[in-house]
Amino acid sequence: PEFAIKSLNNIHSYGCGIMSDGHPRTSKKWVANAVKGKLVDKPTYRASEMMRDIRRDYGISIPYHQVCHDFNYNTSRPLLYKDKYCNNLTYHVSSYQWAWWGKEVAVSSLYGDFRTSYHMLNWYSECALQSNPGSVLSLEVDPETQRFKRFFICFQVFAYGFEVGCRPMLFLDGTHMKQHRVQGVILAASVLNGNNELFTVAYSIADSETCDNWVWFLQNLKKALLSDRRIVFLSDRGKGLKEAIPDIFLNDHHGYCFQHIMQNFNDQYAGKYVAPFKKLLRKILQRIAYAVTEKEYQDAMMAMELNSADAKEWVLRNDVDH
Secondary structure, rough: OOOOOOOOOOOOOOOOOOOOOOOOOOOOOHHHHHHHHHHHHHHOOOOOOHHHHHHHOOOOOOOOOEOOOOOOOOOOOOEEOOOOOOOEEEEEEEEHHHHHHHHHHHHHHHHHHOOOHHHHHHHHHHHHHHHHHEEEEEEEEEOOOOEEEEEEEHHHHHHHHHHHHEEEEEEEEEEEEEEEOOOEEEEEEEEEEEOOOEEEEEEEEEOOHHHHHHHHHHHHHHHHOOOOOEEEEEEEOOHHHHHHHHHHHHOEEEEEEEEHHHHHHHHHHHHHHHHHHHHHHHHHHHHHHOOOOOOOHHHHHHHHHHOOOHHHHHHHHHHOOO
């Protein structure tokens, strides 16, 4: 039989065209393949950026997915709940989570499973020592569980750069890792170079910021440094630092971060006073901290005592000496 098309509505609305909004085949695997190339160039690629780029490049708004064994539907419910009307677990997955899962699939495809990467740390240490002679890398695992405990890294070039191009003043601090699957902290020793730029001398990944981990970090740091020149350490007086530095670096000075001192002073003492008097005490504390000579220090301490003997006692208790 013969037929002819009289009119054509060239708008695809039945879902098989990839450009349709909320395409039913936007699986985690499809999202992963769509963003894999960008993840290579930008490892910090965010799920929100992925959603924006997929919408721009493919015309797809990653849909709100519900994977449920029954027909209850309520978008106000949490991500994972057990529905009171059935015994099955019900998942409500937002478009952001769908994009995030796609990113996880892409990362695993590119770099492997992060859990098995711990097994490569011994290999990495050996290769790093072969290609960077004189470096100090120390890996420790829990003797009972054989699970990762802490890892210290100081490449020889870092220690050399500190020795020849930086002032003998090391900043010690720790920060929590912002990674949903990995719990722990990064401990670091940094310094300012001749251009007043931050230069990392050594760092460590550990399970938590404890006295034991700081002692271990400083012991490895002492091994890594190339000379015994005197160093000024600056820290926020974190757990173990106040006690560990004098024990390991016997002849070096330990200074405290003034920002943390001021915050503690405000929280523990000055905060209870009215604003003008609190401002006066904070100003005197600043004079104490920045005193250049012994006389300036004594004069500032006297001013603090005249305004508040308790404030002076707080200063002395917290080792803010000249």
